[in-house]
Amino acid sequence: MHGLAPADPAVSDLSIEIRDLSFAYDQRLVLKGIDLTARRGQVIAIMGNSGCGKTTLLRLIGGALKPSRGRLLVEGTDMSTLDERGLYRLRRRMGMLFQFGALFTDLTVFENVAFALREHSDLPEEMIRDLVFMKLNAVGLRGAHDLKPSELSGGMARRVALARAIALEPALILYDEPFAGLDPISLGVTGNLIRRLTDTLGVTSVVVTHDVQESLKIVDYVYFVSEGVIEARGTPAELRASVLPYVHQFVHGEADGPVPFHYPAPDYAEDLGVVA
Amino acid sequence: MQRATIDFWVGVFVVAGIGALLFLALRVGNMGAFDRAETYTVKATFNNVGGLKVRAPVKSAGVVVGRVSAIGFDPELYEASVTLRIDARYRFPVDTTASIMTSGLLGEQYVALEAGGDDRMLAAGDTLRLTQGAVVLENLIGHFIYGRGDADKTNSAAEH
Amino acid sequence: MMQALAMVLRGIGRRVVDGVWRMGVATRFFALTLLYSGQCFRRPGLIVREIFSSGVLSLIIILVSGLFVGMVLGLQGYETLQTYGSEEALGILVALSLVRELGPVVAALLFASRAGSAITAEIGLMKATEQIAAMEMMAVNPVARVVAPRFWGAVISMPFLAAMFSAMGIFGGYLVGVVLIGVDEGSFWSQMQAAVDFREDVLNGVIKSVVFGIAVTAIALFEGYDAPPTAEGVSRATTRTVVTSSLAILGLDFILTAIMFRGV
Numbered sequence A: 001m002h003g004l005a006p007a008d009p010a011v012s013d014l015s016i017e018i019r020d021l022s023f024a025y026d027q028r029l030v031l032k033g034i035d036l037t038a039r040r041g042q043v044i045a046i047m048g049n050s051g052c053g054k055t056t057l058l059r060l061i062g063g064a065l066k067p068s069r070g071r072l073l074v075e076g077t078d079m080s081t082l083d084e085r086g087l088y089r090l091r092r093r094m095g096m097l098f099q100f101g102a103l104f105t106d107l108t109v110f111e112n113v114a115f116a117l118r119e120h121s122d123l124p125e126e127m128i129r130d131l132v133f134m135k136l137n138a139v140g141l142r143g144a145h146d147l148k149p150s151e152l153s154g155g156m157a158r159r160v161a162l163a164r165a166i167a168l169e170p171a172l173i174l175y176d177e178p179f180a181g182l183d184p185i186s187l188g189v190t191g192n193l194i195r196r197l198t199d200t201l202g203v204t205s206v207v208v209t210h211d212v213q214e215s216l217k218i219v220d221y222v223y224f225v226s227e228g229v230i231e232a233r234g235t236p237a238e239l240r241a242s243v244l245p246y247v248h249q250f251v252h253g254e255a256d257g258p259v260p261f262h263y264p265a266p267d268y269a270e271d272l273g274v275v276a
Numbered sequence B: 001m002q003r004a005t006i007d008f009w010v011g012v013f014v015v016a017g018i019g020a021l022l023f024l025a026l027r028v029g030n031m032g033a034f035d036r037a038e039t040y041t042v043k044a045t046f047n048n049v050g051g052l053k054v055r056a057p058v059k060s061a062g063v064v065v066g067r068v069s070a071i072g073f074d075p076e077l078y079e080a081s082v083t084l085r086i087d088a089r090y091r092f093p094v095d096t097t098a099s100i101m102t103s104g105l106l107g108e109q110y111v112a113l114e115a116g117g118d119d120r121m122l123a124a125g126d127t128l129r130l131t132q133g134a135v136v137l138e139n140l141i142g143h144f145i146y147g148r149g150d151a152d153k154t155n156s157a158a159e160h
Numbered sequence C: 001m002m003q004a005l006a007m008v009l010r011g012i013g014r015r016v017v018d019g020v021w022r023m024g025v026a027t028r029f030f031a032l033t034l035l036y037s038g039q040c041f042r043r044p045g046l047i048v049r050e051i052f053s054s055g056v057l058s059l060i061i062i063l064v065s066g067l068f069v070g071m072v073l074g075l076q077g078y079e080t081l082q083t084y085g086s087e088e089a090l091g092i093l094v095a096l097s098l099v100r101e102l103g104p105v106v107a108a109l110l111f112a113s114r115a116g117s118a119i120t121a122e123i124g125l126m127k128a129t130e131q132i133a134a135m136e137m138m139a140v141n142p143v144a145r146v147v148a149p150r151f152w153g154a155v156i157s158m159p160f161l162a163a164m165f166s167a168m169g170i171f172g173g174y175l176v177g178v179v180l181i182g183v184d185e186g187s188f189w190s191q192m193q194a195a196v197d198f199r200e201d202v203l204n205g206v207i208k209s210v211v212f213g214i215a216v217t218a219i220a221l222f223e224g225y226d227a228p229p230t231a232e233g234v235s236r237a238t239t240r241t242v243v244t245s246s247l248a249i250l251g252l253d254f255i256l257t258a259i260m261f262r263g264v
Helices: A054-061 A084-091 A109-120 A125-138 A154-165 A184-201 A212-218 A236-240 A245-252 A268-272 B003-028 B031-035 B137-146 B148-154 C002-035 C038-042 C044-083 C087-128 C131-137 C142-181 C185-195 C198-226 C231-260
Strands: A014-025 A028-039 A043-047 A069-074 A094-097 A172-176 A204-209 A221-226 A229-234 B039-046 B057-060 B063-074 B079-087 B097-102 B109-114 B130-132 B157-159
Touching: A014 A054, A014 A204, A028 A043, A028 A054, A028 A204, A028 A221, A028 A229, A043 A054, A043 A184, A043 A212, A054 A069, A054 A172, A054 A204, A094 A154, A094 C131, A109 A125, A109 A154, A125 A154, A154 A184, A172 A184, A184 A204, A184 A212, A204 A212, A212 A236, A212 A245, A221 A236, A221 A245, A229 A236, A229 A245, A236 A245, B003 C044, B003 C087, B003 C142, B003 C185, B003 C198, B039 B063, B039 B097, B039 B130, B057 B079, C002 C142, C002 C198, C038 C044, C038 C142, C044 C087, C044 C142, C087 C131, C087 C142, C087 C185, C087 C198, C087 C231, C131 C142, C142 C185, C142 C198, C198 C231
Parallel strands: A043 A204, A043 A221, A094 A172, A172 A204, B057 B109, B097 B130
Antiparallel strands: A014 A028, A014 A069, A221 A229, B039 B079, B057 B063, B063 B079, B097 B109, B130 B157
C-alpha cells in the first residue's frame, strides 16, 4: 500500500514548501507571490475572508490546479513537473476533507471509508473491515457504519469524511472549511479531531477556514490571505496580539475596517438622487 | 441494495433480454428456416418483374425453397435479371420454368418454379431459360376489353 | 445599422464557435471514456450495478409501453388491412414495424428519458456535491470509476430493452389481433415469419438499438459531467440530455434506415 510509505526523511521535514507562487484564472491574478511552509506534525491554517483565494491555494496544493508561476513542493515533489500518473501516486499520500464532506451518496458509511482501500489495494475483506472500523472508531462513529450519508447530520458527515480521508494513512491532510455550518458542539468535536489526528498519526494538516476562534485554538501557525497575498503570518498567540488593522478586524470580527462593509459603490447620496 | 439482489435481477434481465432476442429470431423471424442452410444461386431473366422485391420467396409447388437475392436490369437484352438463392437441399432440372406469380389478388409477388423433365440438374450460376414474367394488371384488363386477338402480345409469355 | 449587423454576425459566430468547441470537448470526453474502460472490465461488478440501475429499473416502463404500442398497432393495423381484406397480414405489419423501427426507436426514447436523465442528474449532483473532486483527491480516476461503468452498463442494457419492447409489442398485437378480434392464428404467425428476415430486420433492429444506446449514454454522461455544479445547472443539463438524445435518436434512425433498407 502506497499510503503507508514514509516520506524520504533525507529530503526534509517540510511537508509543503511554496515559494513565490502565483496563479491566474484566465487573466485574473488570484494569488500573487505566496510563500508558505508546513512542517510535519503541524496544523497550519490558511485564513481570510471569502473570495480571497484561500480555497484556490488548497486546490493548488492538492494538484487540482497548476501554478502559473513559482515553486510548489508537496512531500518533496515538485507539483509543476508531475504528470497525471505521478499526481495520482502523490495523492495516495494525501487526504482531503471537503467542505460538506462530499460523501458518496450511493454508498453506506462503511463503504465510503472502505472506498480508497478497495480501489488501491487487494486487501482481504476482513482486513478492510478491521481498518474501516479503526478509522470510524477514531472519529467516534463506528456505530454508524450501516447508515447512508443522507441519514447523517452535517457534523457526523464531516467526521465520516474525515475517517475516509485518513483511510490510506496519508502524510498530509487538507481541510476545506471544516467548520462551515456546524453547531457549537460539532465545531468543538471537529476541531479536537483535527488536532488529535495530526498528533497521533504524525501527519501534516492544512486547514482552510474563516472560523477564527475555533481554529486559533488548535493550530500551530496561521497564514492570513487577503486579495491574493499573505497579509500576515504567525502563531495564534502572535496574531491575537497583533496590531495590524486587517488581522485585528478579522480576529475580533469587526464589521468595518480595512475590509470595508460596503462593496465599492458611487456616492450614496448620488445614487439616491438627493444631490443635483 | 444488496449485491446479491442486484446480481439476481441483472441475471433475470439478461436472460429475459436474450429470450426476447431468440423469440424475435426464431418465432418472429425466419432464422430457423433456411437462412443458415447451404444455398446455391441461379439466374433468370424476365421481360417484366412487376412488383417483385428482393427477398421475395421462391416457391415450388407452394413450398418456399429459396429467396430472391437480387434484381437487376440487363442492358443487352433489355430485360430484368433476377438472382435466386435456392436451398441446396432442393435440386431442379435445367428445363425448370420460373414464373412470377401473385399470392391472392393484391398480395405480394413471388417466383414460382415448375420442374421440367430433363435429367440434368441446375448447378450454381446457371441461368433458367424458361421464364414467364409478371402479369400486368392493365394489360390483363386490356386483354378482356379488346378480345382474344391481342392475347399473344399481352399475356407476356417470353420464351427464349 | 452596420453596427447592428456586425453584432448579429458576432452573435452567430460566437454560437458556432461555442458549439464546435463543445463538440470537441464532448468527443474528447467520449474518447477518454473508451480509453479508461479497461478498469471496469476487470471489475465486472461495477458494470453489473449499472446494468441494474439503467436496465432493470427501466424494465417496467419498457414492457408496459411495448405492450400498449403493440396493442394499438394491432387495432389500427386491423382497421386498415380489413379494408383490403388482408387481415392475415396483421402479423407482418405489427412485427415489421416493431422490429425495424418502433422497437429500437421508442425503447431508446423511453430509455433516454428514464435512464439517460437519471445518469445526467446523478453525475451532475456528484459533481455539485464535490464527490467527483473527492474521488480525484483519493487518486481514483472518476472517468474510469464513475463514467465508464455507466457507459457500458447502459450500452449493454439497450439492445435487450429494445428486444423486450418488440417482443412485448408483438405479444400485444397478437393479443388484440388474434385473441380479441379473431384473426387466424396460423396465418398471423406464418405470414409474419415469411416476411420478417432475421438478418435484414431483426439484426438491423439490434444494430440500431446498440447505436442509439451509445448515443444516448454518451450524451447523458457528457451533459452530467459538463453540468454547472448548481441545482439549476443540473436540472438544465437533465433537460438537455432528454432533448438532445431524442433528436439524436430520430436523426440517427433516419441515417441508419437509409443505409440498411435502401435496397428494399
